[in-house]
Amino acid sequence: SSSSASKTCYQDAKYCCQRITPLNHHNKKLTDALEVLEKQADFLGGDNNSSRALAFRKASTALKALPKTVRNMREVENLCDLKGGKHCKRVVQEILEEGFSSEVEDIMNDEWFQTVKIFTGVFGCGAATGRKWFDMKLRSLEDVRRCQDINLTTEQKHGLKFYDDINTPVTRHEADVIQQIVAAEAQQILPGTTVTVTGGFSRGKTTGHDVDLLISHPEEGKEEGLLAQILYALHKKDFLEYTDVQNSSYNEAAIRQVKRNQVMDHFERCFSIFRLPKRLIQDRSELNTDQSTVKLGENTLKMSPKDQANTQRPTLAEEGSGDVEDTTNKTQNQDNSDETGNADDRNVRTQSQDAGLLDSKLTPCVDSEATSLNDGVRDWVARRVDLIITPHSQYAYALMGWIGSRMFNRSIRDYANREMNMTLTSHGLFDKTKNALIPAKTQREIFEHLKLQYREPKERNC
Ligand code: DCP
Ligand code: MG
Structure with missing residues (x-):
């Protein structure tokens, strides 16, 4: 009403x-x-x-x-x-x-509930898969790792391998460090590119399950092709453990015919697992006080001299064709070729590959002893990072959608539809009465179009 x-x-x-x-x-x-x-x-x-x-x-x-x-x-x-x-x-x-x-x-206290909860903590495992694994009599992650009867997806293999890291909440500081790393690369590739932390952190949460970065450029159209370049640059510096790139599927018809409660938007995006060097999060001062500064446009990313050397040294990725699509495929092929072997073989092989990579590229970090107690090789933590690319004209809508929360989006979209006869998505606002798209430069304008009082992101924690 x-x-x-x-x-x-x-x-x-x-x-x-x-x-x-x-x-x-x-x-x-x-x-x-x-x-x-x-x-x-x-x-x-x-x-x-x-x-x-x-x-x-x-x-x-x-x-x-x-x-x-x-x-x-x-x-x-x-x-x-x-x-x-x-x-x-x-x-x-x-x-x-x-x-x-x-x-x-x-x-x-229910075993089914507890087990499915653990399983759905695996990156790439939803409720249906969680139930299926339980029905297969699997009761622990070890059971899943050992099970010969399931074909794990590439996502799930990574989800199992980095289960503890990925289920450790990401801190605001870590999100900021990741934002700075990505922004530095983006600046170097295309000055003026903006990289914004959205999601729960933008609503004031101090921890989150991932880092949601919205990437755009003030000049419409400049964002095209940017994601692949950013990913390539990050990959060269060994920041990426896993990437799943989805191409933009946006067209104007998409926003007019939006399905009710459709949650996924049509932006070009990458779901990734990011390798966040422990060095960069242990010492909060490092990002600002180190002498050797890599000046990259407006953003500066400071690195130790040894790391700078690392970034210049050719890596496995660079030996390939130099195309980000290829490196992504490479990762997938590697994993696919493992599918014939059992899960234990897979782990051993991947770990020794990692050890080799790290030996040749990274110097031991301060707590290398503690690290070796954990898994012997890694001096980075795995973090889930989503990179989303939006054209400038859709930025305000994309920002609102990615700030969330999920329930806030659901409610404001419902409201737009029922009370205003408009369709709201992360791409824009479509007035069904006037049969027209309504542009907005800021989130405030979107609220105004909807005749709603403005709510700050920190007030959207529904
Ligand atoms: N989103 C949405 N509908 C979904 C998933 C996401 O509208 N089904 C939007 C709103 C979310 C934002 O994207 O707030 C980011 O998604 P996340 O799943 O990362 O959610 P949060 O960042 O809010 O939570 P967390 O702190 O756990 O990462
Ligand atoms: Mg999030």
Whole structure:
């Protein structure tokens, strides 16, 4: 209804994009419980369970916007997103009365839930694969690594190999270091290129599961071909462990015919596993105080003399055709050729290859002893990094989409559709009444087009 759009009392406004949802809120006990139920529904899969998952998520989102801790049921009785949900209400009531929910405790102690949770922590393993592995009687990552009956994807092989790294939250500092590394390369390739940390960090989170970097250039069209060049430069300096490049699939029809609740946008992008040198994160001062500075446009990346030498030395990648597509394929071929061998062989081979690479290129870091206790060879940590390229004309929309949160996007897109008869995506805003795309230079303009009060990124933690 249009009245909800102009509601002034935002705490119980219908859409979470109308509310202020801070990162640190007053009802964590309740929302944590609801998020376990959401996760369980997600793991179970299927249409019915994804609707259930959404209902749990909506209820938890509504609670996050409340200005104080809920003490009794009456305080939440009229919340839009809790009203219809008997299950949500029951759990909230249980927690308010007993201090905990036995149903939620049971789920958390359930072997199936715990195992699928571990499995879905593997990069490239979704709920369906997690369930499948459980049904195959696999109960641990070791079981998965040893299992002869599954054809692991390249992603999953990396996910298993770097499981601990990837499941260790990325810190804000690490995200900044990665941003600086990527920005330095981008500047050198094309001065003026912008590299922006988006995702959870831009909403004020101090840790995240990955680093989302939005890359653009103020001159429309200049961004074309940029991703491949940036990846090639990063690859030459050994920053990339794994890349999965997806070409842009954007066209104007795409935004007009956007499917309901379609989440994936059409930008050119790369899902990667980044090799973040421990040296760069251990010593916070290193990025700013080292004498040897590589001046790269506006961004400076400081490196030790030895590392500079490393970057100049030919690497395996450079012996190839020098095309980033090729190096990507090379990685994949390597992995594919391993598919005949068993998982243990695969690990041994890859590790010794890594050892060789590192021996010839990197000097031991300060804590080489500690490192060798861990895995003997690496002086870098694996970090999930997403690189997204956007043309300047779509930048504000791309930024809003990648700042998120996921629920914020869902709600503002729903709102645009139902209340404004417009289609909002990370590419633009399409007015279905006027049959026209509406340009925007800033996020504020997007809110204005939608007749919504502006919400800062830190208020979008729904
Ligand atoms: N996004 C989305 N829908 C998805 C996935 C992502 O709208 N299904 C958008 C909103 C997210 C942003 O992209 O906030 C970044 O995606 P992430 O999965 O990295 O989410 P966050 O950065 O918010 O979380 P984390 O801190 O765990 O990385
Ligand atoms: Mg993220």
